[in-house]
Amino acid sequence: MKFENNNKEVIKRITNRSLKTNKIRNIFAILAIILTTFMISSVFSIGISFIKNYKTMNLRIQGTTASVALGKPTETQINKIKDLNLATDIGYEISAGRVDLDSLTKNRTKIIIKNSSLDNFEKQSKPAISNIKGKYPTEESEVMASRRALEFLGKSDAKIGDKIEFPARIDGKVVNKAFILSGIYTTYDIVQDTGYLLVSEKFIKENGLSLEKDGNLLITLKESSKDAAPKILKKEVKLIGQQEFSFNYDITDSLSDTAIATAGVAIMIVLFIVLSGYLLIYNVLYIAVNKDINFYGLLKTIGTSPKQIKKIVKGQALRLSLMGIPIGLILGAIVSFGIVPMAMRILFSGAEAGAMPTDVSFSPFIFLAAALFSLLTVILSCRKPAKIAGNISEAEALRYTGANIKKKKERKTTNGGKLYKMAWYNIFREKKRAIIVFLSLFMGIITFLSVSTFLGSVKVENYINKYVKQDFTIQNIKAEKGKIDDIFIEKIKSIKGVNTVYGTKTSFLQLEMNDDVLLPAFNEMYKRLGQSQAQLKEFLESAKKNKSLFSSSIIGIDDNLIERIHKEAKEKFDIEAFKKGELILIESWSYGDNYKNIKGDLTIKNTKTGKEETYPVQIFKDNTEFLPPGLPASLGLPTIYMSTSALEKLDEATNNYILYIDGEEKYEPKINMELKRMSSERGLWFESKSEKTEEFNKSQIVMSVLGGGISIILILIGILNFINIMITGVNVRLKELAIMESIGMTKKQIKKMLTFEGLYYAGITTILILTVGMAVIYGVGTLTIKIADYAVFTVPAIEIISVIIVIFIVCLITPAILFTNSTKKSVTERIRGIE
Template sequence: MNDILFGNNNGPILKKLTKRSLKANKRRNFFLVMAIMLTTLLIGSVFSVGMSLVESVKMEQIRFAGTMAHAAVGHPTTEQIKRLHTLDYVKEVGTGNSVGVVQNTADMGNISLTLHYFDKTEWEELRAPAYVDIVGNYPEKENEIMVSRGVLERMGIDTPSIGMEIPLNYYTDSENRDSIIQETFTLSGWFTSYAFVQSTETADVIFVSHALSQRYGKTVEKDGSASILFADESRVSEYCNALVADLGLAENQPVAMVQLYEADAGQGTATLLSLCAIVVFLIFTGYLLIYNILYISISHDVQFYGLLKTIGTTPKQIKRIVIRQVIRLCLIGIPVGIILSLLLSLGVVPFLISELGAISTEEAVVSFSPIIYVGAVFFPLLTAILAASKPARKAASISPIEAQKYTGVIGTVKHIRTLAHGKPYRMAWRNIFRDKKRAGVVLFSLFLGVTTFLSVTTLVFSTDVSKYIDSAFESDLVLDNETWPAQTLDDSLVEQLMLIPGVENIHATTWEEMRLDYSDAFRGYIANHPMQEQISALSEQDIEDNFNGFLIGVDGETLTKYRDRLGNPIDIEAFDRGEIALIATDNPELFSNVQELNITPSYREENSVSNQQEYKFVLGGFVPFSYKGIGSSLAPTVIVSNTIMQEWFGEPAVKQLDMNVASGYEKNAFIALKQIIGNNSGISLTSRIESMEELDRAKMAVLVLGGSISFVIALIGILNFVNVMSVSVVARKRELATLESIGMSRKQVRKMLISEGLYYAIITLVLVLSAGNLIAYGIFKLFQQQVSFAVFTYPLIPAVSIILVIMIICFITPERMYRSLSRETITERLRETE
């Protein structure tokens, strides 16, 4: 407004000056565009990889849980369901109830199936999004069912079709479990359920219609629950507590939080904070480069800005010229950075996520959240404007008279004639710190980039894959029986395996079913059962009548690694003698009141010896819940010795064979084993050496991702040095010519400039090898607290490589710049700077 009042409205001229200034500073523009592009790429990549990884893992967990819901309320009344719809923190409410329990056939094996009805909201909003490959529709007619692919395969149906008939035997109430209903249903659709396919649980649900539920008088209040999706998933625990008061829930109306949100409470916030910390770090590194480039550029163009002031340009207008130049360069650098980030998301992110072991490439969720691209535009633009503000104020504050006297060289060179005959390396040391601020920015950005690179590579190199494999694998090779209870891993196969060169021993894991006496001592376990949703509708009598589970037989030798884990030490000798039994759990405190286990083996008809004999065991300890990949049924999984299993069952079904081979024979034994198995789909093979190779690939993926990002950060520091050094040589053109004119040889000048570059490198490396290594080690110690198999390993080869790169660049840059100047004669250089 003031410009207009005083006749100084020269906006169009400012635009022309901005354009011409951009054209006159092509080298500076290149560095600025590169800085803006790299900052955008880094921020976009971090957001993209981070958010995609989080969403992929979360989606896998949701699919594993089988529902989008956050919690469920057992046996809600009609009034309570109406009340749920009015609560402001509740987003969706779906209901469902149990209709019956399927009686397994021999082909279906160890699977517990229930018939369940879900209302429209429950299916469309909470269940369907957690499934994949949905074909057909939810059942509408009384005789229609919808089944998961995994269950269909258990039924022997590999190629389902809409309308095909599926006979089922089921009962509707536990007290009438002997009144079996035989009915033929029509298949209305199917889907892939991760909760069944990928979990170790052996329970699933067959969906039925509302009409069938009504036929047997089933209701949500008596036989079901209400699933709830909250408005804010970060407050699930808080909302679950609020429901008790808001709904006036009774003791028999439990609020069950979906395990995903119970386990991951606060994880989303921690991830967001981590991403923000990384983004702030990247903004800072980008700021350093952009600020330094503009600071040097404006110092070089001070006379130009001084001339603008003499013709009436105001300080505000000069600031506007500088800021406009940066914004125009952002219009080039930011789109290029976003495009590169987008290509990275599409091509590299799924690969990285799968290699990191989060989820398969096909199932990876690539996040295209607007937050990514808004952040990738906003933060680099903010960085550029902030970095340009201070240099712009400098350009605006200098007076025309000061501008005319400005030479672009900070500090003065006293006794120049004496210096001309001095030592070049001493002159170089003094020259570096003539502009302490500029030297500090360059050294700090180089230190920051190299330290980041070393920290990332230290973490990757310190990830000891072999140590992790030793902790995760009990043997070198594992054969799994996928057709249990069929005896696929029989004695004839074991004899073949023992003939493979290098095989030292083979341990069998047998698997049968059993019934466990239920008592009050198991109440804590039932209250925290992993299949809470499936059992929430069961009464205390139902649980007592159906307290069945799995019985695992192993050799005591295989329990050595668990001897002192999870509570009291395990007496291996007593275990082998059959005096004690173990429970598979990650929460031993749930069984603190359990002293002994009363087990009744469940015999298959062909092996039936006695159907009612009960055996007593002292509870002798615990193994992890994931032990042998069995999982659990309603009762906890119990582990006894193979001697006991053979005594009870004669020839118990072998679920797993663990093979150990002599050192050096692993690869050959793996190849021989694959040849013996051939195309037998009933046997799966897991190899320690193959798993190690997969983890090595994941480790390489982390190295590529983290190393690339940290290398780009190091590159920002290197670009800072190149820019500073090249501008410094050009700005000191007259000074260098004067030194040559009074007796300093070109060789000495060249040596002085190269020494300056090498001093930058040496100072940076001293800082990195001292403070930088301490920072890297400190980050490793924090990492080690989360990853127990991490062993500190210094990344010697990457460290030497980055040191060589910096030394070479710091040597070549000043030498090349001086070579370009020395093509002119001393007289020409002296005249040009007058």
């Protein structure tokens, strides 16, 4: 009968000394723990930082947290809206006028003067601006300026307390104003043609301005109210004259297909990391227990209980964790705080560069969770090795081989001695170990191939082919009059190296409702947005009373551009009829999959001049990306495309909208510099194919470094796991191999048998890659297309072939090398040494 001792100090001493005598094992275990902790902490930190910064960027571009606006509200309307309890915040802005300077008119820029309520500035505007210095104005003579406004005024160096003078148009009158600068801030409009000056409430009262006459009520809806709010507001709040609610929901608040797809990829990566980390730590500890099993058997003979032996094994693992986890967390923090800001600056170095913060969301919870997760992984990983060490008897410990071989029925065959069959039997006689090998190799490889698939699918060529076919694009975002005039276009044509300038014009004209062309578009759009037929019917009834609701964006396409579209388009149309104004096009997106069944004519009317024309319509699926986007219109109204000459017959006061410019490659830098300067002076949006390609290449490099780094680490983990398990397999079978050699099997035959084992490992892993792996790769490709609509699913064939070659080399060479190093002594010495 055994009596368990309770010598905790001795157990601690044995645990510590055992650690000191297994330095190589410790290094492997600590590395495994460091890698697991590092990957978990850095992936979560990078992911959460990116999500928060991306949300901030969208909010900054949007300009406010307000969801709804109502122009010129009455006191009664405001009180009613407050009583409905739909909002978290209600503020307002009052337009005070604008700065009246010739330089602003010449450069097609403007500076707006306005007043914000305290709730509007603090709760609705502040989250969308940054770099705030000073305070909001409270005195009539104080003003707070956006940095862009100061730039337009030639006061970029102005400081808080400086005096600023300018002529301002207030309530229709131009007066010279002098203000003291009380604050400065930064805005993030995509079209950088507007600056803002914020004045005090006292200034508004002094100049006879008011919310009801000159302002907008701004409402931030509760998340739970967003779906029902439009219907409730329209029903409960009585509108006056031309008043109407404008809805502008934050695009980051709702889960889109992109968000879901991105989350799916992130979860997949985290699962791969966790499983790979578990396998690595498990293998290292499993090998250590196998190697020391005789030692644990001897401990049992002197009275150590199974529970105490388990404590020794777990104690070693926990001590190794105390060394590995902090190092992993430090490395994760270094990557998060060092690489994340740099990566985000490169990824968003385009138009949104300033709007995208590079802040790292340091949350103690992330690192605490990573530490606990790694610790849990270690505890789970050492359970099985601890159980083996604790439950094995003294006699079994002396002859333990590490293989759990069940006795099978005797088989009489002449094939049993064939080396390739012996190798096959050796692999699967310890099924759990075989599964771990395959999982380790497969997980690391498939992560690498998944990253390669993602990067290959979103390569720069795919983006450029879909979105940036022309060398340069200049856009008058709001189609404002005079921003792009004939003089401006002629200057562009005169730039040396410019070959072609493709032009588009736009106008807002009224469509005549019909059931053949417009009703299917309304039905499709209302269906997509989950709106009911009753809501559509309500809109159509309103439109009968207010014809302006049928005003839509009409885009005029010049002959050069329509010829290029016709040449590159997969679907054809009568180009001559289009040029003559005998055909108009509508993009098929408004109609869904059944667009080819839509036929009919459409009447377009200029309500200012009374001119109207009826045109045959063709619904056209544009794959060229040359058809410009339309300006905002009523829900469901499609954008109409016609020839420029036909549009000018309807409306002589059209505005130039988008210019596509192609030039000679050797003059590209000079053209780029000149067009960028000209666009900036007029507050126009400018895009260059070369700059876009360079930006995208930078982002590709960052993604390759981050994604490739993680996947290569996982591949190394997989290979390390394989090598570790092969070491275990050879070590625990040394006696068996020595006995086989003693009865006539040569070392060459043993090496060949072990090589066959490696071949099977490589072969089965390859089959897994080409079957299950291809399914995973296809899934990643599908998710990638949802994340980026320009992506083209690309199978990483070169990477697959390269990885398979590497796996075969490692799997074929490793077993033989290990056996050679383990059998330097004679057969007799090896058998005695093992016993």
